[in-house]
Amino acid sequence: MSDIETSTVSEEGYASTSQVGDFELTIDATNEEGPTPQQVLVADYAACYLPAFRVAANKSGVDDLGKVQIDADADMDDNDDVQAIRFTIHTETEIDDGDELVSKADDICHVHDSLRSELHAEVDVNGGAF
Structure with missing residues (x-):
């Protein structure tokens, strides 16, 4: 099954x-x-990445990120194939080391693992938002 x-x-x-x-x-x-299917792909990736980022934060000793928002954008080629994806993560809580959380979230997010490496999102983290 x-x-x-x-x-x-x-x-x-x-x-x-x-x-x-x-x-x-x-x-x-x-x-x-x-x-479109491409829009759903980007939204699904962000929807998987957000809880992975929360788990990564928790594993790094950040108990509560507060509100978290991922703004995602993607580039498509002339054939409407997704060529690049970028995430900007906004957190209510200030983050000391966003790169550490991104690295951990990359390992946790199942959609991230399912995509070819050239299509993995470039991620920026911004604390103190909202």
Whole structure:
């Protein structure tokens, strides 16, 4: 049996609906009825990286980061393939060594491990936000 099972259906055109457990997500290559697959990839990466960053902080003795926000942006080539991803992490709590947390978060984030190394996000950490 598989660990993850999804079902994706498109009745016509370029929009599809993916069923993931009890959740439904509309993804549209034309960006009319939902986000594009590339946008979902970047958002999924950030959504995985944020809790990994929290765990990394906790393992480094930072008990509470407060509010955390990841602003993600990506570059695409002429074929609409994602070529680069960048994260800027804003934390409510001041961070002494953001590079240490990034290194640990890289090891924890499952999406990070799943992507080719050329597509790993470049990450900047900014404390004292909000």
